[in-house]
Amino acid sequence: MDDAVITVLREHEEVGIDIPSDGEMRRDEMVEYFAERIRGFKFYGPVRVWGNHFFRKPAVVNKLSYIEPIVVDEYLFARRHTLRPIIKVTITGPYTIADWSFNEYYESKEELTFELAGIVNTELRKLEEVGATYVQVDEPALTTHASEMEWAVQAINKAVEGVNVKVGLHVCYSNYMLLKPYFDILNVTQYALEFANRGFRDLEIVKGLSKELGFGVIDVHNKAVEEPEHVAKAILKAMEYVNPEYLYINPDCGLKLLPRDIAKAKLRAMVEGVKIVRRELSKRGLTQIPLHTKV
Amino acid sequence: MARIYAAVVGSFPRPRGLARLVGRFNSGKIDYEKLELGYEKYTQRLFKLFISASIEYFTDGMLRWDDVFNPLIGYVDGLRVDGLYRFYENNFFFRAPQVVGRIKLVGNCPIPDWYGNSKRILNEVAGNSKSYVLKAVLPGPLTFALNSVNEYYSDIVDLINDYVYNVLQPLVKELKHRGAEVVEVHEPELTYGRADSRLKFYDVELLSKLFTELGVRLWLQTYFGDACSALNYLLYLARHIVGVDLIASKDYSRYLNYFSEFNSLAIGIYNSRSTLVERKRSVGWYISRFAKLHVNEIFVANNAPMDFLPEIIAVRKVRKLGRFVKSFKAGGVK
Numbered sequence: 001m002d003d004a005v006i007t008v009l010r011e012h013e014e015v016g017i018d019i020p021s022d023g024e025m026r027r028d029e030m031v032e033y034f035a036e037r038i039r040g041f042k043f044y045g046p047v048r049v050w051g052n053h054f055f056r057k058p059a060v061v062n063k064l065s066y067i068e069p070i071v072v073d074e075y076l077f078a079r080r081h082t083l084r085p086i087i088k089v090t091i092t093g094p095y096t097i098a099d100w101s102f103n104e105y106y107e108s109k110e111e112l113t114f115e116l117a118g119i120v121n122t123e124l125r126k127l128e129e130v131g132a133t134y135v136q137v138d139e140p141a142l143t144t145h146a147s148e149m150e151w152a153v154q155a156i157n158k159a160v161e162g163v164n165v166k167v168g169l170h171v172c173y174s175n176y177m178l179l180k181p182y183f184d185i186l187n188v189t190q191y192a193l194e195f196a197n198r199g200f201r202d203l204e205i206v207k208g209l210s211k212e213l214g215f216g217v218i219d220v221h222n223k224a225v226e227e228p229e230h231v232a233k234a235i236l237k238a239m240e241y242v243n244p245e246y247l248y249i250n251p252d253c254g255l256k257l258l259p260r261d262i263a264k265a266k267l268r269a270m271v272e273g274v275k276i277v278r279r280e281l282s283k284r285g286l287t288q289i290p291l292h293t294k295v
Numbered sequence: 296m297a298r299i300y301a302a303v304v305g306s307f308p309r310p311r312g313l314a315r316l317v318g319r320f321n322s323g324k325i326d327y328e329k330l331e332l333g334y335e336k337y338t339q340r341l342f343k344l345f346i347s348a349s350i351e352y353f354t355d356g357m358l359r360w361d362d363v364f365n366p367l368i369g370y371v372d373g374l375r376v377d378g379l380y381r382f383y384e385n386n387f388f389f390r391a392p393q394v395v396g397r398i399k400l401v402g403n404c405p406i407p408d409w410y411g412n413s414k415r416i417l418n419e420v421a422g423n424s425k426s427y428v429l430k431a432v433l434p435g436p437l438t439f440a441l442n443s444v445n446e447y448y449s450d451i452v453d454l455i456n457d458y459v460y461n462v463l464q465p466l467v468k469e470l471k472h473r474g475a476e477v478v479e480v481h482e483p484e485l486t487y488g489r490a491d492s493r494l495k496f497y498d499v500e501l502l503s504k505l506f507t508e509l510g511v512r513l514w515l516q517t518y519f520g521d522a523c524s525a526l527n528y529l530l531y532l533a534r535h536i537v538g539v540d541l542i543a544s545k546d547y548s549r550y551l552n553y554f555s556e557f558n559s560l561a562i563g564i565y566n567s568r569s570t571l572v573e574r575k576r577s578v579g580w581y582i583s584r585f586a587k588l589h590v591n592e593i594f595v596a597n598n599a600p601m602d603f604l605p606e607i608i609a610v611r612k613v614r615k616l617g618r619f620v621k622s623f624k625a626g627g628v629k
Binding site for chain 2: 054104219
C-alpha cells in the first residue's frame, strides 16, 4: 500500500497536480473504510451501486463509537512522501455514511447522522493537530432526500465545528438546485462539484457563490480522455460565474474505476487545460493565490 | 375473500459470482459463451430459490440488467446512453437515456429472447408446473421520459407516445410471442410526484389501452412514493394488476376502501431498502386487512426492486415472504 501511495503521489506530481492526494489507495470504498474503523457496524455483503459495481454496504447494529484515528496515518505518510507543500485528505461525511448504511439501531437517521458527525469531528480535529491544512468532506448523498437537507446541513456543520483548516465539501451526481440554498449556511471553504459528467449543464447554479468552487472538469465514468482545450473552455465558462482566485480545478470525482494509464492521461489533460487558462490569467497579472481556510 | 399469492417484484441482487463473470467478460477475459453459461446457472439458482420458498409470481431477477433502463436503451434508435444519474433517493445510479432523435426499437433487441430463455430454465427447474408465473419487466413510459435527458422532443407527451408505440408495443408483442402472460411495468414516477396530473393520466390511459389491445396482463409497479396520493391514476388501471409500495404509503389505512376498487393488488410490504427482516405479526396485520377487501387477487410482495439489499438479506426476505403467505393461506396466521 505504501508503494501504491508513493506511486500515486509521484504520478500526480509528474503530470503537474498542485495539490495531490494519496489516491485513497488504502481504501476499498468510501463508506466501507470508515465503517470498518468505527465501532458498531456490521457487514452483510455487497450491494450494487451502478452497473456491475458494488460496495459492502454496512449496517449499524449497535451504538457507534470512535476507536482511534482513521486517516491520520494516511495523511502523515502522504505528507512525508510528496514534494508538494499541500495535500488534500478526503474523509466521508456523516450524512453520506448514514445514508449509505442500513440503520438497525438508532431511532432515526437524524440521530445516527449526528452521532457520526461527532465522530467525524473528532477525526478532523486529529488531522488538524498533526498539521493537515486541506480536508475534503465527501457528501455525495447530501441532496438525496430533500426533506432531510435542513438537519443534514447542520450535521455537517457539527462535523466541521471548531476545525480551522480548509474544508472542501464534495457533492456529486446530485441535484445542485437543492444544495444551492445552503451555500452560505454550510461552514465550509469550498464546494467541489461534478460538472463534466453532466456536460457542464447546471453551471449557472454557482452564480453568486461566495465560496470557492472545486470545478469538476474530468468525467471519471468515461474512458475517453478530455482535450486540454475542452477543459480550458469549461474553465473559462466557469469563470463567467466564479472569480479565478476562487476556482480550483479537479476531476468530477474519484478516478478509481478507470484504468491507471487513462486516469493519468486525464489528469495530464486537466493540468494542460489549466495551463492554457493560466497563460490568459497571467496576462491580467493573476499568477497565484494563497490557501484560504475561510472564505 | 381474495386469492392470495406470494410474489417477487423487480430485480434481485446480482450474485457475486455472476458479477465476477460480468466483470471478466467486460474486460475481455472470458468469451460470451462462458458469460451465457453464467447467466443460465444463476437464473436456475434463483428460480430454485423462488420455488423452494413457494413464491408463485416472480421475475428472472433482472440479472442481465444494470438498471431499469439498461440494456434496453442501447437497443433503441434515437437514444444514446448518457452519464450516471442517481436513481431516486438511493445510492444507486443509472445510465440515463439521452434522447437525440425520434425513438424506435431496433430489430435485434435481445430482451424477448432473454425472457424466452428464462422461461425455458423455469420449465426445466419447475418440471413444467403451471403454478409459477414468470413476469417480464420493462420500464414505464413516464419513468422513462422523466429520467431521460431529452434533447429532441419539444413536448414530453410525444416522447411518451413514441416510447409506448415504438418501443413498448413491439417489445410486449415479442414477449407475448415468447410466452409472457404478465409484464411488470415499472412506473415509480406515478407515485414519486414529479409529473403533473395531465402526464399521469395520459400515461395510465396509454398503458391500459396498450395491454388490453395486446391481451397481455399489465402489472403496473409503483414504488418509492405514497400510493394513496396517486389513487386517482392508479384506479384507472383497476382492471390490471397494480403494485403499491406500502412502506412508502404510511397513511394507507385511511384509504383502504379505495383499494377495494382494484381487481388485483400487489402489496409491497417486504422492505427492499432495509436489512431488518419483517416480523410475522406486522406482515400478518397488513395481509389480514387487505384480504378482507373486495379484491380478486392480492399479491404479497417486496415493495421495490431488491438491488438495494445484500443478497443474503434478499434471500432471507424471500424465504420469509413465501413461508408466511403459505401459512396464511393454510389458515395458520390470524
